[in-house]
Amino acid sequence: MTRKLAPGKLVIASHNAGKVREIRALLEPFGIDPVSAGDLGLPEPEETGKTFRENALLKAHASASAAGWPALADDSGLEVAALHGRPGVYTADWAERQWFEGNPGRDWYMAMGKVEGLLAEQGPDVDRSAAFICTLALAWPDGHAEVFEGRAAGHLDWPPRGKLGFGYDPVFVPVGKSLTYAEIDPGEKHAISHRADAFAKLVEGVF
Ligand SMILES: O=c1nc[nH]c2c1ncn2[C@H]1C[C@H](O)[C@@H](COP(=O)(O)OP(=O)(O)OP(=O)(O)O)O1
Numbered sequence: 001m002t003r004k005l006a007p008g009k010l011v012i013a014s015h016n017a018g019k020v021r022e023i024r025a026l027l028e029p030f031g032i033d034p035v036s037a038g039d040l041g042l043p044e045p046e047e048t049g050k051t052f053r054e055n056a057l058l059k060a061h062a063s064a065s066a067a068g069w070p071a072l073a074d075d076s077g078l079e080v081a082a083l084h085g086r087p088g089v090y091t092a093d094w095a096e097r098q099w100f101e102g103n104p105g106r107d108w109y110m111a112m113g114k115v116e117g118l119l120a121e122q123g124p125d126v127d128r129s130a131a132f133i134c135t136l137a138l139a140w141p142d143g144h145a146e147v148f149e150g151r152a153a154g155h156l157d158w159p160p161r162g163k164l165g166f167g168y169d170p171v172f173v174p175v176g177k178s179l180t181y182a183e184i185d186p187g188e189k190h191a192i193s194h195r196a197d198a199f200a201k202l203v204e205g206v207f
């Protein structure tokens with residue numbers, strides 16, 4: 001039996017500002033009062049899982065037990081067909097941690113370049129199709145959890161285009177569009193993204 005989420009406090013168990021912004025916007029219509037793991041000063045757990053599901057559960061349980069509220073985690077990534085699904089669960093790791101103007105961050109341009117370099121090695125006719133995956137895990141302080149998986153298909157373009165969104169958005173062109181995720185407005189990304197797909201299943205299941 002799926003457990004329903006009562007209105008009230010919810011921790012967004014993510015330290016990625018771009019994700020937190022998107023999840024906040026998706027939650028907005030539902031009478032939920034979200035606070036991020038970063039705002040609460042919760043530590044960032046090590047993502048030792050081998051699957052999106054394992055990592056999403058690990059992050060959700062860590063925040064739920066530390067905060068004493070239900071917690072929603074998102075583990076996501078890019079699967080590139082010609083790279084046999086890489087970077088997959090290691091999508092964030094491919095963007096090494098750097099300091100930008102005194103702030104910690106990840107070097108997304110470098111990460112996108114790494115993917116592009118591996119595609120280029122396979123020649124000009126390489127299959128450029130890719131999919132973004134998003135696994136949402138909702139965990140309660142008593143240890144119960146629900147998991148929902150979303151996906152968005154598309155292809156990778158080069159060079160990166162657009163300033164919106166975050167992460168690999170400037171190179172991902174969703175199926176049926178010619179603009180990248182970083183060129184379409186956030187409302188439109190929320191209508192078609194892997195995160196929106198997983199979120200729709202969460203809404204169906206627990207709201
Ligand atoms: O809509 C997206 N648009 C662009 N890039 C995206 C998206 N969704 C996931 N991604 C990429 C970047 C992210 O860093 C990685 C997921 O890694 P992942 O470990 O799940 O997230 P994270 O470490 O950035 O934040 P946290 O674990 O605190 O939620 O995939």
Ligand SMILES: [Mg+2]
Pocket residue numbers: 047092
């Ligand atoms: Mg992470």
